[in-house]
Amino acid sequence: MSASLAPECNEVKERYDTCFLKWYSEKFLRGTAKSDECDPLFKQYEQCLSKALKSRGIDTMLKEARDDNRENDAEHMRPKR
């Protein structure tokens, strides 16, 4: 799996990525995913990452990007035809 931009988050990221990949291939693609069992790991990773994003000022850049991305969401999250 790929590294995190914050090396201190690599370990928890690896655990989350491994969990996600298993869930994606074994449950999500087969239509049997019920709950997101990797969520607890994601929360740990997110906690670590958000600190790094904040300290580098990336969080404010992301806010702008999210605003710019609204069109994509509208186009690709449309309910099924």
Added chain:
Amino acid sequence: MKIFQQSTEFDYSWEEVSTSNWRKYGPWNHKTPHVVAVDTLSRKVDPDTGILRTERLITCKQSAPKWVTSILGGQDTSLVYETSYVDPAVKKVTLCSMNITLSDLINVRETCIYQPAASSPDNKTVFSQRAEITALCGGWQKIKNSIEQFTVERFQQNAMKGKEGFEMVLEMSRKVFQEQRDLLRLQQESKILKEATI
């Protein structure tokens, strides 16, 4: 504005491609050293549509020639914001990305789609990529054109390396899955292994 567009086919099923896409920039890919980190910012399955939406932050490190850095600045690390949408019902992955560094000087927007190939939907996948590049830096049109041209050429080179690297990931992924299946079968067939825990 300049447009970069291409499409290519992979000899793997959509399920394999869409799974491997999540580790495209991992250690199995030696062809894209310019992608140094990929972080997941959020991830959620939409309860109404069943679409998996993921936000990622991609960190790239790639040096540029001097004439480019003299216009865009000397930073060699760039950040890309990506949202992706996986619709398992129609077997479609859509990845939308934009640059978040230097965004006041240049605007790069890319959309990539993975879908089963019409010719062989069970074991081939089509990848299509389209990027729009617009230089925003003030000044002569000539400079803007050269910056856009440089970026398109970079896209072309990176896209080629990206495909080669992704082929490596797909191959390794299939190998590893096969090994896991073999191990499982062996375990089921062998009494000794059945009692051991692997």
